[in-house]
Amino acid sequence: MPPLHNLILTKTVRRCAYLLGIFLLFPTMSFSQHVEGQSEDDDQVNRSEIKYKQRHSSLIANQENTFADGIKIKRDLSILQELQEERIFNAQGIPADDLYEGIWNTDYAHVYGSLKNIPDTFKVNLENFYMPTEGRVTSNFGMRRRRMHNGIDLKVQTGDTIYAAFDGKVRIRRFERRGYGNYLAVRHHNGLETIYGHLSKFLVEVDDVVKAGDPIALGGNTGRSTGSHLHLEFRFLGMAINPTDIVDFENFVCHRDNYTITKKSFRTPNKYTKGSVQYHRVKRGDTLSKIARRYGTSIAALRKKNNMSSNAILRIGTSLRI
């Protein structure tokens, strides 16, 4: 599973780089005075959006003549870049509190019906995403047996570790017999909330601060669930977004570093189900890669399922098996 290794490696490299960075910079810097008071982008709507990258950039700007044991340190841009990724949080604060108009409810997941100022567009920073589990997709977002399925199902074995998708704070840790089972909801600094359902065991408490990649629970089969899996939701101000619009579930990464939320983010996917077989009705502007991305599958898999040759034309109105 190379992507997992890569992630772990990246994290390790990041940590090493950070330690090395501290070692290199320590003789000439004072830690305390650089932390606060700078702002490099003022266009953020959201006060709680953490300014990830401000801490070290000013330190680094004046390191031209740094010496250690008489040897001039060759500045390593990659180390500096890694340093910038160290993030500062106020553990007492509520993530994205302004955006959520001060609502922080630790009893119920869906409490945002009264929100007044829903922005027309909002840019979500996805840079620190961590895949909650690497199980395959077993059920997609959308209508399913006449009910809306507001998340995506990923195969896990009971006891598999589930990781936080982004940095944030645990808002809900509860049991719901007819629905999510044991579930967690986490508010993130980037404005999203994620929900993790059917868990067998919690590893965090309400109000715990979590970082992307922290273990938060073990997967399971609690609540309305047949067979152990993780039910994963991405929500913005309570509204469900199709997770495949954000995450490439084949490669365990986000499609991009940012995701811009618009009204279109909340449309119901243009698909229906017949038994366990899913279809997508081809519409203007569709391409195989677009469809594949949307349903978390691949172009090759779509071609195979629909007996399409590599030069077949996608006709509007026809139904593709997903």
Ligand SMILES: [Zn+2]
């Ligand atoms: Zn589900």
